[in-house]
Amino acid sequence: MTTRLAPYPPLTGSEPCGQPHADHSPATVPSTNGRRAGRPGTKKPRSRRVTPKLSAPDSIRGIAIKQPWTACILHGDKRVENRPRAWASGWRLLHAGAEIDRAALRDPLVARRIRGHELRTRAVLGIVRITGAHTDTGEACSPWAHPERFHLDLDDVHALPLPVPCGGQLGPWRVPLAVFDQVLVQLPDLAPLLTEAPS
Template identity: 55%
Template sequence: MTGLKLPGDWIRGITIKQPWTSCIVAGFKTIENRPQHWPWRGRLLLHAGQQTDRAALRLPLVARTIRGRDLTTGAVIGVARLTGCHQDPDGSPPCTEWAQPGQWHLELADVQALALPIPARGQLGPWKPTEDLIAQVLQQLPGLRP
């Protein structure tokens, strides 16, 4: 049964500290910095982890992006499509103003915010969401499919 996508095999979750998750959901941050290469491609649930990167709140780029936004934690707040993963070549300018040198940059596209955050637990690395969590996301984004 090659090519058959079982329920949940087409989507993964990624846990990101706030305010970075909100910057992605707002549509401004199009990459996520990670220490390792991610070979997986496809849809990602954007999970705002329990922790907040307090130092990031003082960065002008972040402050402008999150102004007036809730910084929900411990919940899925959006969905994106992971289209690629790269590192900037040594000595080259960063691919975006959000890129951190020496990190792998997960390339995110087709970001959609959820109207209502869905409380959930995440974990490091790409994680497989439960069928119940996927069903809750599809209630808000019924057109979302593999």
């Protein structure tokens, strides 16, 4: 006995070329690319990533000065810093650079101020406030002033009990937040002044 196979249903002429008839096509499931299917046109809101703060307030910058001049500011009466250009007023973390000005060690003015003090380098040693900048047209404003330079006026000098190791840069540089926090811990009375927004 011969079994007769049922013929394919007749084509209607509406099927795309090369595509199987609808009655014989495999069942398909819309792809969700590994995501749970949801209502069309809806997206799950993304959480905004918060970038951690890495630096001290922008108004607080570092100023790198070679030794023994740093010690003369912190432990002596040097209230003028000589620079090729003026700096903005404000609080500055006083940083001792890696190099030592060996010629300055032979200056009697310097030698008297640094006697008995260790010349630490590569660290923040204190904090000062720049109150202005000027040039001298006649007699020097201070025995520490150099001719043909801008003289930064320094005030509110505070030495740190413990140096904070840190690398410095030329010019006003951004202070890492970890360094700034260590300064605040050692000078808690100044914290309100250093953290308030400048007017």
